Amino acid sequence: MMDDTEQPLITNEFLQVVSLIPYGKVATYGQIAKLSGLPKHARHVGFALKKLDNHSDLPWYRVVNSQGKISLQKENERGENLQVLKLQNEGVFIVDGKINLKQYQWNTYE
DNA sequence: AACATGACCCTAA
DNA sequence: CTTAGGGCCATGT
Numbered sequence: 001m002m003d004d005t006e007q008p009l010i011t012n013e014f015l016q017v018v019s020l021i022p023y024g025k026v027a028t029y030g031q032i033a034k035l036s037g038l039p040k041h042a043r044h045v046g047f048a049l050k051k052l053d054n055h056s057d058l059p060w061y062r063v064v065n066s067q068g069k070i071s072l073q074k075e076n077e078r079g080e081n082l083q084v085l086k087l088q089n090e091g092v093f094i095v096d097g098k099i100n101l102k103q104y105q106w107n108t109y110e
Numbered sequence: 111a112a113c114a115t116g117a118c119c120c121t122a123a
Numbered sequence: 124c125t126t127a128g129g130g131c132c133a134t135g136t
Binding site for chain 2: 030033042045046047048049050060064066070073
């Protein structure tokens with residue numbers, strides 16, 4: 001039997017890392033890619049997340065770009081961004097559409 | 111196979 | 124501070 005469980009990409013690696021982002025913290029696309037061992041694939045992190053369903057358990061909303069801005073532009077009927085709401089709900093302050101990474105970025109050192 | 115696209119990143123100006 | 128350009132590479136057509 002053929003067992004073609006081959007992934008479109010190494011998507012699972014990305015999602016694995018995303019699931020590790022602590023509550024109330026955020027990580028950048030590049031950071032996720034790097035931690036997954038694929039530093040050149042920052043773009044594909046977003047690509048992988050886009051293919052997710054909104055009812056996924058993954059904290060996809062904790063992923064922002066390197067400038068601390070929300071990359072997802074999609075809005076609901078109220079003109080609100082779901083990612084913004086999710087983050088604010090975790091206590092992440094967003095000023096002028098930007099997040100202070102110095103304060104909220106997931107520090108993988110230690 | 112070639113071309114366009116993308117929830118990006120980095121540097122220069 | 125913002126914008127522009129080049130780099131990157133899997134996916135879709």
